[in-house]
Amino acid sequence: MNEVIKINNLSFIYPDGQPALSGLSLTVGQGESVAVIGPNGAGKSTLLLHLNGILHSNGTVKVFDRPVNDKNLRWVRSRVGLVFQDPDDQLFSPTVFDDVAFGPINMGYSEAEVHRAVSKALEWVGMTGYEKRSSHHLSIGERKRIAIATVLSMSPQILALDEPSGNLDPRSKWSLISLLRRLPMTKIVATHDLELVRALCSRTVILDRGQIVIDDATSLILNDKSLLAAHGLAPPPAS
Numbered sequence: 001m002n003e004v005i006k007i008n009n010l011s012f013i014y015p016d017g018q019p020a021l022s023g024l025s026l027t028v029g030q031g032e033s034v035a036v037i038g039p040n041g042a043g044k045s046t047l048l049l050h051l052n053g054i055l056h057s058n059g060t061v062k063v064f065d066r067p068v069n070d071k072n073l074r075w076v077r078s079r080v081g082l083v084f085q086d087p088d089d090q091l092f093s094p095t096v097f098d099d100v101a102f103g104p105i106n107m108g109y110s111e112a113e114v115h116r117a118v119s120k121a122l123e124w125v126g127m128t129g130y131e132k133r134s135s136h137h138l139s140i141g142e143r144k145r146i147a148i149a150t151v152l153s154m155s156p157q158i159l160a161l162d163e164p165s166g167n168l169d170p171r172s173k174w175s176l177i178s179l180l181r182r183l184p185m186t187k188i189v190a191t192h193d194l195e196l197v198r199a200l201c202s203r204t205v206i207l208d209r210g211q212i213v214i215d216d217a218t219s220l221i222l223n224d225k226s227l228l229a230a231h232g233l234a235p236p237p238a239s
Helices: 044-051 070-079 096-106 111-124 140-152 170-182 194-200 218-222 225-230
Strands: 003-013 019-029 033-037 058-063 080-083 158-162 186-190 203-208 211-217
Touching (some): 003 044, 003 186, 019 044, 019 211, 033 044, 033 194, 044 080, 044 158, 044 186, 070 080, 096 111, 111 140, 140 170, 170 194, 186 194, 203 218, 211 218, 218 225
Parallel strands (some): 033 186, 033 203, 080 158, 158 186
Antiparallel strands (some): 003 019, 003 058, 203 211
């Protein structure tokens, strides 16, 4: 399996002195769907922010064997799409079209290419016809889909998603899971939602205090109640 992400000995300390990651190493293969789970403050979001260069620190992060650094930042961000926990952090334009077009425009796409990219991304997330709507007048589930579309419009090869099912009602959550399962790219999902993990990810990493505790098959980890409890997690309901 081709490696698309390789992290080696990554450590990060926030400006207030709080350590977030400590000597973390992780490899992700092309086409994998990997869950990163753990208690609040484990470093899950911090890890995702290193994948497209929002944060830099000690250690190395490589995407398709290129280091994530200032020199490669534009290239990396065209390949790694980061979807934030709160869709309003990504939606700031007057219309859905403008939100989804923002990335392609900044990547230098032609006008025709921008329209094609927006149309394809909205079709992917089931939001065709919403182009002239205001994102901020949509439901939370719809805004989550538009936030994903803003990333898909740049045709990323890797999706990094932070709590994608957060604040969604059950119907919206399972609709989102169905969408994510259809997307062919490599996925890294930071979440507390172990139902989503079971449905979407074949591999799971438990992160606690900035370190990887275990990296194994999702089925093995989710069936180990004592392991989950030791790291502030509860097993998902029986399917």
